[in-house]
Amino acid sequence: MERLAIQGGNPLRGIVRIGGAKNAALPIMAACLAVEGRTTLRNVPDLTDVRTLSDVLTRLGLKVTRDVDNHLTIEEGGGPRSQVADYELVRQMRASVCVLGPLLGRYGEARVALPGGCQIGHRPLDLHLKGLEALGASIRIEHGDIIASATKLRGTTIDLAGPRGSTVTGTCNLMTAAVFAEGETVIEHAAREPEVCDLAEFLRDCGAIINGHGTETIRIAGSAPLYGTDYAIIPDRIEAATFMTAVAATGGAARIEGLRLDHLESVLEWAAAAGINVKPAGPDAIHVAGGGALKACDFAARPYPGIPTDVQAQLSAILCTAPGTSVVVDTVFPDRFLHVPELQRMGAKIERDGNRIRITGVSRLSGTAVRATDLRASAALVIAGLAAEGTTVIDDLPHLDRGYEHLDRKLRSLGAKVARVSAEL
Incomplete structure (x- = not known):
């Protein structure tokens, strides 16, 4: 069994290409x-x-x-x-x-x-x-x-x-x-x-x-x-949104290629409202620039063309350090908040009430040992770990590997300090 060790605080920079959905x-x-x-x-x-x-x-x-x-x-x-x-x-x-x-x-x-x-x-x-x-x-x-x-x-x-x-x-x-x-x-x-x-x-x-x-x-x-x-097969809009969020969370700047802009409209609208600088960079690419002031931003995960439930956890992760209070609702899977206790271990201030959570932004998250509870929760923990101070170690990587192709390799190509390590270490 392997774990993912992430040394936080390294801005993601470069070019990454999205795979099939x-x-x-x-x-x-x-x-x-x-x-x-x-x-x-x-x-x-x-x-x-x-x-x-x-x-x-x-x-x-x-x-x-x-x-x-x-x-x-x-x-x-x-x-x-x-x-x-x-x-x-x-x-x-x-x-x-x-x-x-x-x-x-x-x-x-x-x-x-x-x-x-x-x-x-x-x-x-x-x-x-x-x-x-x-x-x-x-x-x-x-x-x-x-x-x-x-x-x-x-x-x-x-x-x-x-x-x-x-x-x-x-x-x-x-x-x-x-x-x-x-x-x-x-x-x-x-x-x-x-x-x-x-x-x-x-x-x-x-x-x-x-x-x-x-x-x-x-x-x-x-x-x-x-x-x-x-x-x-069409490009994976969930992978594209995950990388967009990861780049913004680290204050980096990157070009994300091989995506479909028309499949990401709701996510791009949310990103603009949250203070994330995202611009089209051609028919199948976007440029994401972090480092600006994140903003608290409410949203609800809904069926298409709404914000996908499959990116709810990732967007919630970046809001953990956005000044102010954000309210997140999941209308598709009301119980999809297994990532919340793990983010709380990293210092996030989150309160849950049924199918919604209330996030009060903190100045920074702290790296620690956390557990991936499902596929998209694992991606949220990766994003949090990339932005956190210190080292985050994520257990239960099979969840991550179900939905992300060589995620650690792609992140390293952008400058992240990410490695798979033995669980015995």
């Missing part, structure tokens, strides 16, 4: 179960979650090959086909549930273990399952598995409105399954996230007829079969 790559990889022939996916990040899903796909009979350029080739012929995704692998990552729709759509049956993933609050699968039932599937839960079967799927109207907005993985599952349904399927209150749109564009490249993605109403005309294609 984890949250787009995973459902697109899963959708390859529904595709005939060979598919090449470009700009796929080298992450633990990607490797886990590659293992799931291999167990299901596909052959998955990665090359040195972050290209994945996914094709049939890796072994006997299976429609069973077992708990041993699925428990490691919630996104594994995205294999349910493709398996059911193409083969008419699927058995998928109830998933695991980060412990950031209750994330029910009810909307996934009700949607598949509306398409004509028979669903039951047995021995910890979702068992789905259908002689024929039929297009219908599915409403994905939930108490905290739509479901991203549910929209992905249903969209892929609906490609195989007879007639038209209309998904109302669909998730609008760029990662959902990327899956839709991939499926269209494979021959699906899909319209309306990026809005709350997606229409799918049953058009199976799907055929292999060559497709590039």
Whole structure:
């Protein structure tokens, strides 16, 4: 087991390039179960979650090959086909549930273990399952598995409105399954996230007829079969926002390349309000300059196009040293505040009340030993450690490696003093 040791107080400077979006790559990889022939996916990040899903796909009979350029080739012929995704692998990552729709759509049956993933609050699968039932599937839960079967799927109207907005993985599952349904399927209150749109564009490249993605109403005309294609995954907007925050927190200046400005509008608006100097530096880059006066700044994490819940912890971390009081609300995952006790260990003044926290800025944070409790909380602790006085040591790095490709290496390229060390030291 390794720890991440960070010597704080070093401004980040230079150029860093953003990788492919984890949250787009995973459902697109899963959708390859529904595709005939060979598919090449470009700009796929080298992450633990990607490797886990590659293992799931291999167990299901596909052959998955990665090359040195972050290209994945996914094709049939890796072994006997299976429609069973077992708990041993699925428990490691919630996104594994995205294999349910493709398996059911193409083969008419699927058995998928109830998933695991980060412990950031209750994330029910009810909307996934009700949607598949509306398409004509028979669903039951047995021995910890979702068992789905259908002689024929039929297009219908599915409403994905939930108490905290739509479901991203549910929209992905249903969209892929609906490609195989007879007639038209209309998904109302669909998730609008760029990662959902990327899956839709991939499926269209494979021959699906899909319209309306990026809005709350997606229409799918049953058009199976799907055929292999060559497709590039969109940049990771969460990684881009994380680096933007890290540079600003250290008072550095850096160019962040390979991103999509249109996917970051809400975060860039928040950055301006918080006193962070961010300017476009071309069609796919921004320049971030820290060192100015941070400002207390309230915000709420909301479904797209709002500020993503996946950057709530990182933005909260930088506000810990912003003079004044900031109020942060998470409307998507009300319990996503496991980073708060760890930031408090570093000297942050934070009070929690339900799905909101109140941050009173302090002059500086102090490095200490902390524990990464989930993927985005770990990124928040990295940001805090980079800005803190002294050394911060972060335990439970597997969380970090699930969603950030070579983060320590990229940070070192910007001048950070970051190293992986043995937990025994």
